[in-house]
Amino acid sequence: LPPYSQVFHGRESELEQIVGTLRQDSPRIAVLGTGGMGKTSLAVAVLHQNEVEAKFANRFFILCHSTATRTDLVSSIASHVGVLEGPNLARKVARHFSDALPTLLVLDNFETPWELTSSRLTSKI
Numbered sequence: 001l002p003p004y005s006q007v008f009h010g011r012e013s014e015l016e017q018i019v020g021t022l023r024q025d026s027p028r029i030a031v032l033g034t035g036g037m038g039k040t041s042l043a044v045a046v047l048h049q050n051e052v053e054a055k056f057a058n059r060f061f062i063l064c065h066s067t068a069t070r071t072d073l074v075s076s077i078a079s080h081v082g083v084l085e086g087p088n089l090a091r092k093v094a095r096h097f098s099d100a101l102p103t104l105l106v107l108d109n110f111e112t113p114w115e116l117t118s119s120r121l122t123s124k125i
Helices: 012-022 039-047 050-055 070-081 089-099 111-124
Strands: 058-063 103-108
Touching: 012 039, 012 050, 039 050, 039 058, 039 103, 058 070, 070 089, 070 103, 070 111
Parallel strands: 058 103
Antiparallel strands: none
């Protein structure tokens, strides 16, 4: 995980809201906004909250800015969580998460593979 910055101000309300949502079963959260708003800092702060550390035995922070395809993204996730490359990698990663202890997965800059995939689909139509 990236280190927790001691300089984190102005997002306490959002931090508490996210931690509150993480108390629920199987939460899924998207933190959206333009560049430079502090989304990454907020996500890192969440990962280092005591309550989050206690609930999620496994916590991963994955940079997606260099993942151009779904395959790249699955490969990056597999690498971070210790799943070996090979056939049916997406299925292996999914199985890993279903068998694992509670896991919090942060995909930073997820819009990169999402938008690239969407634009490729649009150009094919």
